[in-house]
Structures are given as C-alpha cells and as structure tokens.
Amino acid sequence: MNWIDIGALDDVPLRGARVVKTRVGCVALFRTAETEIFATSNTCAHKGGPLSEGIVHGRHVTCPLHNWVWSLETGEAQGADEGRIATYPVRVEDGRILIDGARLASRSAA
Amino acid sequence: MERLVVIGAGMASGRLLEHLFEADPGAYRVTLFNAEPRGNYNRIMLSPVLSGEKSYDEIVTHDEDWYAGHAVTCRFGERVIGIDRDRKVVVGEKGEVPYDKLVFATGSDAFIVPCPGHDLDGVIAYRDLDDTNRMIDTAPGSRAIVIGGGLLGLEAAAGLRMRGLDVTVLHLAGHLMERQLDPAAGYLLRADLERRGITVMTQASTRCIKGEGRVEAVELEDGTLLPADLVVMAVGIRPAVALAKQAGLTVRKAIEVDAQMRTSDPSVFAVGECIEFAGQLFGLVAPLYEQAKVLAATLLDDDAAFTPKQLSTKLKVTGCDLFSAGDFAEGPGREDIVFRDPARGIYKRLVVEGDTLVGAVMYGDTSDGNWFFGLIRDGTDITDMRETLIFGPAYQGGAAADPLAAVAALPADAEICGCNGVCKGQITEAIEGGATDLGAVRATTKASASCGTCTGLVEQVLAVTLGDSFQLPVAQPVCGCTDLTHEDLRRLIKARELKSQPAVWQELGWTSPNGCHVCRPAVNFYLLADWPLEYQDDPQSRFVNERKHANIQKDGTFSVVPRMWGGITSAAELRAIADAADKYGVPTVKVTGGQRIDLLGVKGEDLPAMWADLNAAGLVSGHAYSKGLRTVKTCVGTDHCRFGTQDSTGLGVRLEKRLWGSWTPHKVKLAVSGCPRNCAEATCKDVGIVCVDSGFEIGVGGAAGMDVKEVQPLVKVATEDEAVEWTVAFVQLYREHARYLDRPYKWLAKVSLEWVQQTLGDGAERKALVDRFDLSQTIYQTDPWAELAVREKARAFAPIADLTLEAAE
Numbered sequence: 001m002n003w004i005d006i007g008a009l010d011d012v013p014l015r016g017a018r019v020v021k022t023r024v025g026c027v028a029l030f031r032t033a034e035t036e037i038f039a040t041s042n043t044c045a046h047k048g049g050p051l052s053e054g055i056v057h058g059r060h061v062t063c064p065l066h067n068w069v070w071s072l073e074t075g076e077a078q079g080a081d082e083g084r085i086a087t088y089p090v091r092v093e094d095g096r097i098l099i100d101g102a103r104l105a106s107r108s109a110a
Numbered sequence: 111m112e113r114l115v116v117i118g119a120g121m122a123s124g125r126l127l128e129h130l131f132e133a134d135p136g137a138y139r140v141t142l143f144n145a146e147p148r149g150n151y152n153r154i155m156l157s158p159v160l161s162g163e164k165s166y167d168e169i170v171t172h173d174e175d176w177y178a179g180h181a182v183t184c185r186f187g188e189r190v191i192g193i194d195r196d197r198k199v200v201v202g203e204k205g206e207v208p209y210d211k212l213v214f215a216t217g218s219d220a221f222i223v224p225c226p227g228h229d230l231d232g233v234i235a236y237r238d239l240d241d242t243n244r245m246i247d248t249a250p251g252s253r254a255i256v257i258g259g260g261l262l263g264l265e266a267a268a269g270l271r272m273r274g275l276d277v278t279v280l281h282l283a284g285h286l287m288e289r290q291l292d293p294a295a296g297y298l299l300r301a302d303l304e305r306r307g308i309t310v311m312t313q314a315s316t317r318c319i320k321g322e323g324r325v326e327a328v329e330l331e332d333g334t335l336l337p338a339d340l341v342v343m344a345v346g347i348r349p350a351v352a353l354a355k356q357a358g359l360t361v362r363k364a365i366e367v368d369a370q371m372r373t374s375d376p377s378v379f380a381v382g383e384c385i386e387f388a389g390q391l392f393g394l395v396a397p398l399y400e401q402a403k404v405l406a407a408t409l410l411d412d413d414a415a416f417t418p419k420q421l422s423t424k425l426k427v428t429g430c431d432l433f434s435a436g437d438f439a440e441g442p443g444r445e446d447i448v449f450r451d452p453a454r455g456i457y458k459r460l461v462v463e464g465d466t467l468v469g470a471v472m473y474g475d476t477s478d479g480n481w482f483f484g485l486i487r488d489g490t491d492i493t494d495m496r497e498t499l500i501f502g503p504a505y506q507g508g509a510a511a512d513p514l515a516a517v518a519a520l521p522a523d524a525e526i527c528g529c530n531g532v533c534k535g536q537i538t539e540a541i542e543g544g545a546t547d548l549g550a551v552r553a554t555t556k557a558s559a560s561c562g563t564c565t566g567l568v569e570q571v572l573a574v575t576l577g578d579s580f581q582l583p584v585a586q587p588v589c590g591c592t593d594l595t596h597e598d599l600r601r602l603i604k605a606r607e608l609k610s611q612p613a614v615w616q617e618l619g620w621t622s623p624n625g626c627h628v629c630r631p632a633v634n635f636y637l638l639a640d641w642p643l644e645y646q647d648d649p650q651s652r653f654v655n656e657r658k659h660a661n662i663q664k665d666g667t668f669s670v671v672p673r674m675w676g677g678i679t680s681a682a683e684l685r686a687i688a689d690a691a692d693k694y695g696v697p698t699v700k701v702t703g704g705q706r707i708d709l710l711g712v713k714g715e716d717l718p719a720m721w722a723d724l725n726a727a728g729l730v731s732g733h734a735y736s737k738g739l740r741t742v743k744t745c746v747g748t749d750h751c752r753f754g755t756q757d758s759t760g761l762g763v764r765l766e767k768r769l770w771g772s773w774t775p776h777k778v779k780l781a782v783s784g785c786p787r788n789c790a791e792a793t794c795k796d797v798g799i800v801c802v803d804s805g806f807e808i809g810v811g812g813a814a815g816m817d818v819k820e821v822q823p824l825v826k827v828a829t830e831d832e833a834v835e836w837t838v839a840f841v842q843l844y845r846e847h848a849r850y851l852d853r854p855y856k857w858l859a860k861v862s863l864e865w866v867q868q869t870l871g872d873g874a875e876r877k878a879l880v881d882r883f884d885l886s887q888t889i890y891q892t893d894p895w896a897e898l899a900v901r902e903k904a905r906a907f908a909p910i911a912d913l914t915l916e917a918a919e
Contacts, residue, residue, distance in 0.1 A: 007911055
C-alpha cells in the first residue's frame with residue numbers, strides 16, 4: 001500500500017464525482033455520503049462512457065450514455081446488464097482523500 | 111504514599127479518582143488541577159442547565175466535602191504552564207508540584223472557526239459552565255446564531271430557544287448531524303426544530319462575523335447578512351494537547367496511549383477526550399468511563415486493558431428522539447429495510463448485510479434502539495425474523511395495512527378533483543348511479559377530466575365503492591423507488607408542500623435512501639418548478655448535460671452552442687465564435703436547425719475557458735442541452751420580406767429574452783413566422799406563432815421529432831403584448847402540470863386543449879401564471895456559463911489530481 005493524498009474531500013460534490021488522471025487511465029472518485037468515497041475506472045465497460053459524469057445514487061452510478069448502472073463497491077453491472085469495471089482502494093482521513101498508488105502502479109506494470 | 115497529579119477535572123478524571131479511592135484509598139496523595147475555577151461536574155448535563163431544567167448545583171459530581179474526605183489538594187482556577195519530566199514536577203501558575211505519577215485529563219477545546227471577527231465580544235464556544243452562563247445571561251428576544259448543526263450546536267439552539275431567544279442554526283453540510291444521521295432523519299430533525307421556532311440554514315458557510323468591538327451580524331459566503339447579538343460556535347472539538355506536546359510526549363491527533371493508558375513516558379498517563387488509542391479518538395462518555403476504570407487499575411499495578419467497543423448513540427436534542435448505531439451507509443451486498451410513518455414523523459432504517467444487521471438509524475420512535483444495537487453488536491443471525499425485523503421485538507404478527515384505507519376514511523365532502531370542484535360524495539353517488547369506470551365517472555362528474563392529476567384518487571374511490579368488482583388499473587410508477595405515478599407525485603409535492611428532496615423521500619415513503627437516476631431528475635424539476643424560492647436546484651440530480659451545461663457526445667467530448675436571439679447574430683459574434691473554434695481546436699462547426707451555431711468536439715476541461723471567451727463577446731449559453739427553452743426560430747418578417755405582416759423577428763427576440771433560462775418538463779422550442787407562408791416552420795413547434803394582418807395565431811403542441819405533430823390552435827390575439835402573455839402563461843401551465851419528460855403535445859393529449867384554453871382564457875388566472883413564471887425567472891434566468899466560468903467553479907471541470915507523473919517515478 002502506498003497511500004497518496006489526492007485532494008480534499010470537499011472538492012468532490014456530495015453525490016457527485018471527480019476524475020484523477022493515472023497511468024492506468026482516468027479513475028473516477030465518487031462521493032456517496034458526507035465522508036464516503038469510492039474509486040473506480042472512469043470508463044463504462046459498455047461503450048466507454050465517462051462514469052464520473054453520471055448520476056450517483058446510493059452506492060451506484062448510472063452511466064450518462066446508455067444508463068448502465070454500476071456498483072461502486074464491487075464494480076459489477078446491476079440489473080440485467082453484465083460486466084465489471086475496476087475498483088481501487090481509497091480512504092478518507094482528516095477530510096483528505098487518499099488513494100492506493102501501489103495499486104495504480106502495479107496495474108500499469110501488468 | 112505516592113504522589114499523583116491529575117491535570118483536568120472533567121468527567122474522565124472524576125471517574126478515575128472514584129475508582130482509585132474505592133480500590134485503595136491509601137495508595138496515592140492526589141493533587142487535582144483545573145483551569146476552570148471549580149471541580150468536577152457532569153458536562154453533558156450543561157444543556158439542561160442552559161434550558162433551565164436543572165441548576166449547576168444539581169450537576170456537580172464531586173463537591174468540596176468529597177475532595178476534603180479524600181485529601182485531594184485542589185488547585186482550581188489555576189493553569190498548568192509546564193511540566194519538567196526530568197525533575198518530575200508540574201509547574202502551575204502558583205508554584206510547582208512534584209509527582210510520582212502524572213495523569214493528563216485535559217479533555218478538549220472547542221474549535222473556533224478562524225474567520226474574521228471570531229474574537230469579537232459576544233462570540234463564544236459551548237464547552238463549559240462559563241459559556242453556558244454567558245448564554246443564560248443573554249436577554250430573551252436577542253438574536254442568537256449557532257454555527258454548527260451537530261449535537262452540541264443543536265443542544266445550544268434548543269436551550270437558547272427555550273430561554274426565549276430568536277435562534278438561527280447555520281450548518282455547513284446538506285443536512286443536520288450528517289455524521290450520525292442520514293438525510294431522511296436529518297430532515298425530520300430539521301422539521302422538528304423549525305416547528306419550535308428555530309431557523310435552520312444548511313449549506314451555510316460563514317464568511318465573517320461583523321461588529322464594532324462586539325458582534326452585530328454574521329455574513330455568509332453567499333453575501334447573506336444575519337443580524338446577531340450572540341454567536342455560539344459549536345463546529346467541533348479538538349483534543350487539548352498543547353501541554354502534552356510542550357512536555358515532549360508523543361502526540362498524533364491526540365496524546366498517544368497504550369491499552370493501559372500509558373503515554374510515551376512510563377510515569378505519565380492520559381485519559382478521556384485528550385487521548386488517541388489505536389488511531390481512534392473518543393468523545394462519548396461510555397468509552398471515557400471505561401478508560402478511567404482501566405487507568406485506575408494500571409495505577410494500582412493491576413492488569414487491565416482498554417478495548418474500544420462498537421458504539422450506539424442515542425441522541426437527545428431536547429425533545430427530539432434520535433438513535434443511530436453501527437454503519438448505516440447503504441450499498442449492494444447491503445440491503446435496506448425502511449419504515450416511514452409520515453403522519454407520526456417516524457423513520458426507521460435498518461441496514462442488513464448477509465444474515466446480520468450492521469446498522470440502524472431511527473427517528474421519532476427509538477424504543478427498540480437497544481434491541482437493534484444488541485443484534486448489531488452480537489452479529490446475530492436475523493434470517494428468521496427478517497420479515498418482521500423492523501417492527502421490533504414486540505411484533506406479534508398482524509394484518510397488512512390496507513392501502514385504500516386512507517381513501518375509504520375520507521369524508522363525503524372531501525375534495526377529490528380541485529379543477530372541477532368535485533368531492534368524494536358526488537363521485538360515490540355517480541358510481542352508485544351506474545358510472546362504474548373512470549370514463550363514466552369523468553363523463554358524469556367531470557372529476558379528473560381536466561388536468562388529470564387526481565386520476566389515481568378517483569380510481570381509488572371507485573375501488574373503495576365497488577369493492578372487488580372494480581379492478582384498479584396498474585398505474586406505472588415513476589421508478590422502482592416508489593409506487594407513486596408522476597401525477598400523484600406532482601400532486602402530493604404541491605398538496606403537502608414538500609420543498610426538499612429529503613421531504614419527498616420521507617413523506618412519500620421512498621424505498622431507496624436518495625432515489626435513482628430515473629426519479630431524482632424528475633423530483634428535482636418538480637421541486638424547483640413548484641417552489642422556485644424555497645427549493646435549491648441540485649446539480650447532482652441532473653443529467654450530465656444540464657450539470658455541465660453542454661451536450662455530451664458519444665466520445666465523451668461536449669458541444670457548445672451560444673444563444674443567438676431569434677436567430678439574429680452579428681459579425682462581431684461570428685468572429686468571437688470563429689476565434690473560440692480556433693483557440694480550442696474545435697473539429698466541427700455546424701449550423702443547427704434552430705438558427706444558431708454548434709461547436710462540436712470540445713474537451714470537458716476546456717469548457718470554462720471557452721465560455722469565458724464567448725461571454726466576453728456578449729454571448730451566453732444557448733441551453734441547447736436542457737429540458738428548458740431551446741430556441742425561438744424566426745423569419746425576417748416586416749423588416750425585409752415583402753409578404754411579412756408583423757415584426758416576427760422582433761417578437762421572436764422578445765419571447766426568447768423573456769423565456770430563456772427557464773426549466774421545463776422537456777425541451778421547448780418556439781417559432782414565429784411573419785406570414786402564413788410559415789418560413790419559420792412555426793406549425794411544428796411546441797409553441798408556434800403565425801403572424802397575420804389582423805394579429806397573431808398561437809398554436810401549441812407541435813413537434814418534429816420521433817412523432818411529427820402539427821400545432822393545435824390555442825388562441826388568436828390582436829397585439830404582440832397579448833401574444834407574449836399567452837405564450838408565457840402556456841409555458842408556465844406546462845411547467846406546473848406536465849410530467850417530467852412529456853413534451854407539450856403529450857401533456858395536451860392528457861389534459862385536453864379545451865382545459866388549457868379554458869384555464870388560460872381566464873384573464874386573472876393567465877396573469878397569475880405569468881407572475882409565477884416571472885418570479886421563477888428571478889432565480890433561474892442566469893447565464894450558467896458566466897456562473898461556472900469563475901475560477902473556483904471552473905476547477906471542478908478539471909481532474910482533481912494528475913498521478914501520471916508521480917506513478918512514473
């Protein structure tokens with residue numbers, strides 16, 4: 001684990017998202033509750049839609065292009081759709097968002 | 111006898127001394143320092159003191175006799191200014207005290223927001239008796255502002271209100287007590303407080319406190335100025351660790367201790383709110399008492415170890431019943447069991463993961479809280495009781511509630527159809543007279559024959575009256591989060607005056623915590639259309655196009671369309687558009703069917719800068735992405751055309767300037783043609799005006815999309831002013847009644863053109879609609895580009911961080 005501070009919690013709107021550029025591609029940060037953040041790939045596994053632009057509800061996001069709904073926790077497609085998006089370890093400490101840099105680097109090496 | 115010095119006379123140290131003297135009265139000779147000029151008292155009972163329910167004497171836990179009886183040397187009202195660990199002495203303001211063992215019980219300090227004016231007279235914290243007395247001494251009728259809507263802040267607000275002050279609570283987050291409560295419970299709490307006359311402002315960020323020497327007002331970030339005589343800061347507490355740091359002990363967020371409460375110095379211990387154990391801080395009294403017990407044992411060389419336990423909080427904001435325990439964030443793998451009883455203001459939510467209960471939030475009725483907490487703590491398998499779990503341990507079975515009971519209980523004179531003034535009795539009579547289906551009831555009584563929003567109610571009256579012989583049609587609910595139809599939802603938002611999303615979720619019994627991508631945009635629109643002043647638009651409940659104010663394209667880029675009023679532009683505007691196209695490398699520039707120019711393929715992060723450039727040339731957003739007013743297409747009319755009968759371009763520009771920025775259930779397109787040759791194609795628009803010699807023919811309900819519809823004639827008027835008035839009133843009627851995502855032609859098919867003509871034909875009603883539209887425009891007619899292009903908002907369009915370089919190292 002290599003926790004990298006990537007910004008303040010309040011920089012991500014509640015029930016909204018922001019993007020982090022990484023070597024494995026854009027990672028989306030979702031703020032599902034006051035102090036709850038999830039990180040997944042920003043790319044919808046269906047047709048590549050930008051998930052950070054979707055509507056965040058509960059611990060889900062709906063892709064803005066074709067309304068595929070993804071679990072932010074497991075990365076699994078919901079309902080009748082099938083598929084998976086990458087999820088990344090992230091945590092919140094003292095109002096800061098920390099993401100696991102080791103995980104992002106190791107994936108790029110693979 | 112060893113010498114023990116304790117710094118701080120709070121709840122933890124009081125309990126520590128009790129345990130110590132009880133186990134071995136002769137072990138230590140104790141000196142107790144306290145910065146406050148008094149001994150131990152029950153700090154959590156300050157709220158009843160503030161509200162006047164208790165006196166200070168009643169909350170004292172240890173009095174002079176007790177200290178004397180245990181030979182405690184009291185140094186109250188004296189600050190400790192330093193500790194010399196080499197010589198093992200505590201340096202007080204009035205002299206040194208040597209120790210063999212030292213205990214830090216310094217507790218915590220109130221966090222004061224360091225905004226300008228925080229040091230003015232009249233700005234206080236809420237931490238000790240002096241603060242409390244300060245509040246008690248403020249005259250009834252004074253204006254108090256409490257900054258912070260957490261437990262402490264709300265206790266202060268409730269107490270001050272009971273003392274007769276005019277109280278406003280400012281809270282930074284979107285709902286009260288956001289750490290302990292979910293939005294629905296936060297909404298109920300707010301409603302309770304407001305009923306008691308406390309004003310609650312959420313998402314309220316304090317910019318500064320104003321006043322000459324003493325506080326006069328609080329200014330918010332949005333510029334709102336709130337007059338104030340007293341400001342109470344209750345935004346949080348910080349462990350008081352300055353002294354420990356200065357003494358060279360290991361301090362992280364607080365003084366680090368091991369499970370025996372020992373600090374980095376084996377002769378020095380710490381207990382209470384000032385400690386950090388395994389990365390955790392402690393604020394509730396239960397773990398503090400546990401620590402006191404452990405420390406007493408450690409000091410007497412007995413074995414004991416502190417282990418933090420899972421906590422439940424039963425919160426008592428005087429008169430509001432709240433309970434929360436465990437982890438109540440929802441998600442897949444986790445299921446919610448939600449129970450809402452709007453009439454009694456009760457909300458219960460259980461979070462189940464696999465076979466166990468992991469969290470609970472309750473409001474209004476918390477009697478089963480401890481039972482649920484036990485299930486969470488013990489990880490009890492709840493499979494067998496799952497069906498009835500939410501009803502608590504006392505549940506003994508019973509019949510399911512009848513959804514029609516409410517309608518059955520309505521008296522005969524209860525109004526069902528507001529448009530036509532039809533009450534339940536008339537409908538029942540009609541049914542008994544042989545009108546046994548919806549169509550027949552409509553034909554006989556006119557109930558639900560107009561705007562149609564009461565259709566569901568009429569059907570329920572049919573069901574109640576006819577019993578099994580009437581099959582209730584299965585109405586299509588908004589989405590999986592509710593059984594309500596759009597029509598019922600709109601009707602209930604108006605009738606019950608629901609003015610926030612949590613109010614809708616709670617009062618209408620939503621089954622999900624905050625809706626889904628289907629219902630949230632609809633609810634957001636209904637709320638902003640019905641309550642333009644009270645409700646605040648929520649960007650996170652909008653589809654990306656309306657949040658980013660640009661149309662998302664299939665490759666994730668956006669298109670940018672500046673407004674061209676009535677399709678009129680100028681050389682300067684065209685030059686600015688061309689410059690922007692060059693500067694941001696726009697791959698495609700296209701002329702649209704709505705008489706303007708579309709710049710396609712713009713990167714999301716370039717949007718704010720591009721908008722700022724276009725704004726500088728006088729161009730504003732064309733809302734080409736919105737469920738709102740799109741374009742007003744015109745022909746050149748009398749300006750240039752030899753057939754033109756009226757100034758169609760002028761009317762088009764006037765309409766666009768009046769209507770732009772308004773949100774509607776679906777997109778709205780207008781056109782004005784200067785003569786019946788109809789070059790502006792007005793007859794396939796949502797509102798199309800065709801000018802003739804004698805005036806203006808207004809048609810409505812046209813479309814040229816998936817369905818092609820010709821407009822139906824609404825009215826013919828003589829003057830341009832009347833044409834504007836009718837158009838605005840029509841758009842407002844559509845905004846107030848149509849279901850989300852129905853274009854006007856679909857809505858007209860449901861409510862009928864006749865009803866719309868009749869409603870708008872009433873001059874007073876028409877004027878009222880125009881007034882309501884204009885009121886809404888005072889809030890919503892703003893250029894989103896100008897708002898979002900400012901630096902701090904623009905940042906949100908860029909990545910929060912770029913790790914591509916870091917990862918490469």
